Structures are given as C-alpha cells and as structure tokens.
Amino acid sequence: xxxxxxxxxxxxxxxxxxxVIGVVVFVIVRFVVAYSALSDYGLTVWIFGILDIATAxxxxxxxxxxxxxxxxxxxQAAARWGMIACVSFLAPYAWVAWAGRDGEFPTAxxxxxxxxxxxxxxxxxxxxxxxxxxxxxxxxxxxxxxxGV
Numbered sequence: 001x002x003x004x005x006x007x008x009x010x011x012x013x014x015x016x017x018x019x020v021i022g023v024v025v026f027v028i029v030r031f032v033v034a035y036s037a038l039s040d041y042g043l044t045v046w047i048f049g050i051l052d053i054a055t056a057x058x059x060x061x062x063x064x065x066x067x068x069x070x071x072x073x074x075x076q077a078a079a080r081w082g083m084i085a086c087v088s089f090l091a092p093y094a095w096v097a098w099a100g101r102d103g104e105f106p107t108a109x110x111x112x113x114x115x116x117x118x119x120x121x122x123x124x125x126x127x128x129x130x131x132x133x134x135x136x137x138x139x140x141x142x143x144x145x146x147x148g149v
Contacts, residue, residue, distance in 0.1 A: 016064040023060035027052050041109060043099050052092040059088035067128055071135040089124065093117050 031049045039045045062085030069078035093113050100109060 012064075012068060016061065019064050020057055020060040024053065024056045027056040038096070041100065041105050043096065043104075048092060048096060048099075051095055055088040055091045059085055062086075062088055063124065063128060067131045067135065070128075070132045071139065085124075089121065090117070 031052055035045050035049075038048060062081045062083075066078055066081040066085055069075075069081055093116065097110065097113055
C-alpha cells in the first residue's frame with residue numbers, strides 16, 4: 001500500500017467512525033423526542049428504541065461503505081452495502097407500522113411514518129450522492145497533485 005493509499009484509508013476510517021457516532025447520537029435524540037408520542041398509542045417504546053439503536057450502527061457503516069464502494073466503482077460491494085443500509089433504515093419504521101397493525105394507531109401515525117421514511121430516505125440518498133461526487137472530485141485532485149499537474 002502506498003503512502004497516499006494508506007493516508008486515504010486512514011482518513012476513510014476516521015470519517016466512517018465519526019459518521020457512526022453522529023448517526024447513533026441522532027437516533028438517541030430522535031428516540032427521546034419520539035418517546036412520548038409513541039407511548040401515547042400504547043407502543044412498547046423500549047423495543048422501538050432498542051431496534052432503532054441496534055440498526056443505527058449497520059445503517060451508518062452501510063452508508064459509509066456504500067459511498068466508498070461507489071467512489072471506487074465497485075458496484076457489487078455498493079449493492080451489498082446499499083441493501084444493508086436500506087434494511088437497517090427501514091427496520092424501525094416497519095416495526096412501528098407492524099406494532100400498530102391491530103388498529104391501535106390512527107391514520108395520522110401511518111401518514112407520519114411514510115412522510116418520515118420518504119423525507120429521511122430522500123435526504124440519505126441525496127447526501128450519499130453528494131459525498132460520492134465530492135470524493136471523486138477529491139480523488140482526481142489528489143492524483144493531479146501527485147503527478148504534478
């Protein structure tokens with residue numbers, strides 16, 4: 001591994017770790033905010049919280065490695081990490097919808113779940129695309145710098 005590759009790998013690991021920490025903190029804050037709203041409908045909020053936190057790490061790692069795979073144009077790895085990120089993202093929302101399957105939730109709750117999934121999902125896709133473009137531009141710039149262009 002060249003010095004440039006080692007530096008890039010180290011930087012990617014640091015970015016991935018900071019992304020995982022950021023996602024976990026966001027999930028904890030979201031759980032605290034959603035706690036009272038979810039418990040009003042008889043939902044076992046702790047199950048939701050545990051599921052949400054448990055899926056935060058694979059979601060964060062999946063999205064970080066999806067970006068890396070797309071930057072490296074490794075489509076097979078990108079598909080795998082994208083699937084992990086997608087399942088991890090949807091699992092808590094799917095559980096909430098399933099938990100209210102017996103008619104315990106008003107329609108507004110399901111509408112809110114769909115709005116959250118669409119908005120947060122679109123934000124994730126846009127963010128991933130933005131990070132891939134930025135990393136590809138940075139990669140080209142570092143190669144240009146290395147060869148003296």
